[in-house]
Structure formats: C-alpha cells, structure tokens
Amino acid sequence: MSSFSDSAHVGSAPGSAVVPAHARELAARLSALFEKDRGIVVRLSGAQRRLRHANDRLRPGVMPDAFGPIKDGTPVAVLAALGEIHGQIHRAFCEYQSACEERRQLAVDVGELAAGLTDALCAAGFDRHDARRVDVHQLAQAWPASTGEGWR
Numbered sequence: 001m002s003s004f005s006d007s008a009h010v011g012s013a014p015g016s017a018v019v020p021a022h023a024r025e026l027a028a029r030l031s032a033l034f035e036k037d038r039g040i041v042v043r044l045s046g047a048q049r050r051l052r053h054a055n056d057r058l059r060p061g062v063m064p065d066a067f068g069p070i071k072d073g074t075p076v077a078v079l080a081a082l083g084e085i086h087g088q089i090h091r092a093f094c095e096y097q098s099a100c101e102e103r104r105q106l107a108v109d110v111g112e113l114a115a116g117l118t119d120a121l122c123a124a125g126f127d128r129h130d131a132r133r134v135d136v137h138q139l140a141q142a143w144p145a146s147t148g149e150g151w152r
C-alpha cells in the first residue's frame with residue numbers, strides 16, 4: 001500500500017507528485033462510503049442471524065409439542081408460534097434484501113469515486129499502479145472536515 005506523508009508527496013523520490021485537494025476530497029468521500037459499508041455489513045449480519053434463529057425454531061416444528069403443550073388437543077399454540085416465526089422470517093428477509101440493495105448501490109458509488117480518484121492522482125503525476133493502491137483513509141485525513149455538501 002502506498003503511503004502518503006503529511007506533505008502529500010509520493011513516488012520513488014520525495015516530491016515526485018503532490019496530491020491535489022480534489023483527490024483528497026475524493027479520498028475523504030471514499031473513506032466515508034467505506035464506513036457506511038461497515039454499517040450495512042452489520043445490518044446484513046444481524047438479519048442473517050435472525051433468519052437462522054427463526055429457521056432453527058422451525059426445525060422442531062414437526063413435533064406437536066415443540067412450541068409448548070397443546071391444550072384440549074387444539075394446536076392453537078403451534079399455529080400462533082408458526083405465525084410468529086413466519087413474521088420473523090419475513091422481517092429479517094426484508095431487512096437483508098434492503099441492505100443488499102443498499103450495498104449494491106454503494107458499490108456503484110465506490111467504483112465511480114475510485115475511478116475518479118485514480119484519474120485525479122494520475123493527472124497529478126502518480127503512477128496508475130500507485131494511484132490504485134492508495135490508502136484512502138490516510139489520504140483523507142488531510143482533507144478538512146466537510147458538511148457533506150455536494151456529496152452523494
């Protein structure tokens with residue numbers, strides 16, 4: 001991974017290229033998207049865990065007393081439990097599907113910003129290989145905090 005010093009010079013010789021402000025802004029935006037992605041992954045993991053849990057509750061469902069005693073031969077408790085599990089599965093699946101779509105859209109934004117950052121660094125004199133390997137979090141640290149205006 002290429003590293004950038006606070007003076008914003010990289011390359012084989014110090015001072016061979018200066019990171020333009022626009023590239024630092026793009027790096028900051030990418031860094032923020034990567035943080036957003038972490039949150040989506042947490043949501044995906046939670047939804048997956050809830051799906052597994054609900055599915056595990058269904059496994060013993062083939063036995064009449066799996067959800068508690070049946071009174072008077074009426075499977076009301078079983079039907080109620082199955083309805084509850086159905087709702088859990090439906091909600092977890094919807095959350096999982098929503099998070100997947102959000103992550104897909106985020107991947108498009110990341111791809112566009114990454115290409116823009118690579119182009120900006122190459123225009124500033126960076127080698128394409130080094131530009132693609134840049135540590136966006138480190139590069140973004142030098143970018144002033146933004147209010148997010150103009151960000152997607």
